[in-house]
Amino acid sequence: MNSPREHAAVMRDEAVAALAPRIDGVYVDATYGRGGHAGALLEALGEGARLWLVDRDPEAVAQAHERHGHDPRCRILQANFAELGIELRAAGLAGRVSGILLDLGVSSPQLDQPQRGFSFMREGPLDMRMDNVGGETAAEWLERVDAGTLVRVLREYGEERYARRIAAAIVAARDAAALPQTTTGLARLITEAVPRPEPGRHPATRSFQAIRIHLNGELESLSRLLDDICELLEPGGRLVVISFHSLEDRRVKRFMTRNSQVGDLPPGAGVVPAEKRPGLRRVGRAHRPAEAEVQRNPRARSATLRIAERLP
Numbered sequence: 001m002n003s004p005r006e007h008a009a010v011m012r013d014e015a016v017a018a019l020a021p022r023i024d025g026v027y028v029d030a031t032y033g034r035g036g037h038a039g040a041l042l043e044a045l046g047e048g049a050r051l052w053l054v055d056r057d058p059e060a061v062a063q064a065h066e067r068h069g070h071d072p073r074c075r076i077l078q079a080n081f082a083e084l085g086i087e088l089r090a091a092g093l094a095g096r097v098s099g100i101l102l103d104l105g106v107s108s109p110q111l112d113q114p115q116r117g118f119s120f121m122r123e124g125p126l127d128m129r130m131d132n133v134g135g136e137t138a139a140e141w142l143e144r145v146d147a148g149t150l151v152r153v154l155r156e157y158g159e160e161r162y163a164r165r166i167a168a169a170i171v172a173a174r175d176a177a178a179l180p181q182t183t184t185g186l187a188r189l190i191t192e193a194v195p196r197p198e199p200g201r202h203p204a205t206r207s208f209q210a211i212r213i214h215l216n217g218e219l220e221s222l223s224r225l226l227d228d229i230c231e232l233l234e235p236g237g238r239l240v241v242i243s244f245h246s247l248e249d250r251r252v253k254r255f256m257t258r259n260s261q262v263g264d265l266p267p268g269a270g271v272v273p274a275e276k277r278p279g280l281r282r283v284g285r286a287h288r289p290a291e292a293e294v295q296r297n298p299r300a301r302s303a304t305l306r307i308a309e310r311l312p
């Protein structure tokens with residue numbers, strides 16, 4: 001078992017190998033977490049390399065400073081990775097990045113610390129913010145969201161079949177001034193609203209995932225970064241993404257597929273114009289963790305790793 005402060009990096013060696021690190025390259029770990037991937041990547045990089053360590057969670061960033069603040073190769077940044085395009089352009093690195101790693105979702109320390117409010121298994125305030133310095137908490141959002149939006153969020157981001165019932169139970173509790181203020185309280189309310197729970201899954205799993213994804217704008221952030229990827233990577237530069245649910249993975253797969261295909265051309269068209277040429281090449285198929293890793297770290301169970309490479 002990991003202690004609450006540890007995070008076992010999922011598919012660590014595969015992810016580092018997928019980046020095909022160049023000894024003097026410029027790399028970005030856009031989801032530093034507890035630095036499992038970053039540490040392994042730094043071992044593969046030489047003195048002339050650069051590694052940006054990015055996370056939106058202040059605790060993760062504090063740990064990056066503690067561990068790598070003295071390493072002249074590292075630049076540490078607290079930011080949403082959606083802003084990476086702006087940051088890297090400002091640093092003169094657009095088109096010069098050798099590799100970007102995204103290990104999506106929440107970290108074990110975020111899940112394990114009750115006061116972060118991500119886990120329905122641990123009693124804590126209903127927070128769920130990755131960047132917990134500003135922005136709206138889950139409790140604040142539930143106090144004001146309208147029923148229609150709540151149903152949509154639970155359906156879209158949780159693929160929750162009982163979205164309507166769960167939303168009705170939350171709204172009724174709110175109308176009675178009895179909206180739970182804790183993770184376990186909300187989990188109980190949801191459990192009571194679900195008539196037939198899925199076998200092997202806690203009835204609140206999907207709702208908690210949905211609220212977290214919505215509150216943190218997770219899919220929007222991913223889309224914004226993907227929009228900038230072709231501009232940021234150097235020719236041969238790699239994007240490596242580890243995702244943990246189908247909503248993320250579908251987006252990543254679609255992005256990689258779309259950008260690796262030649263745009264529509266009339267039959268018999270000769271040279272492919274620059275704007276119709278593919279920006280990326282998919283490298284291999286989707287990778288899944290080895291059984292031994294899943295045994296060691298059940299969180300790895302749902303991981304999918306995809307790789308794409310920037311074309312000239």
Ligand SMILES: C[S@@+](CC[C@H](N)C(=O)[O-])C[C@H]1O[C@@H](n2cnc3c(N)ncnc32)[C@H](O)[C@@H]1O
Pocket residue numbers: 007008009010030031032033034035036037038054055056057060079080081082103104105106107108130218221222
């Ligand atoms: C699965 S953990 C990463 C674990 C890390 N690879 C390791 O080895 O320890 C995901 C991390 O990404 C961060 N994160 C998620 N979405 C983000 C975003 N849009 N911008 C920046 N960081 C984000 C979370 O705060 C969390 O710390």
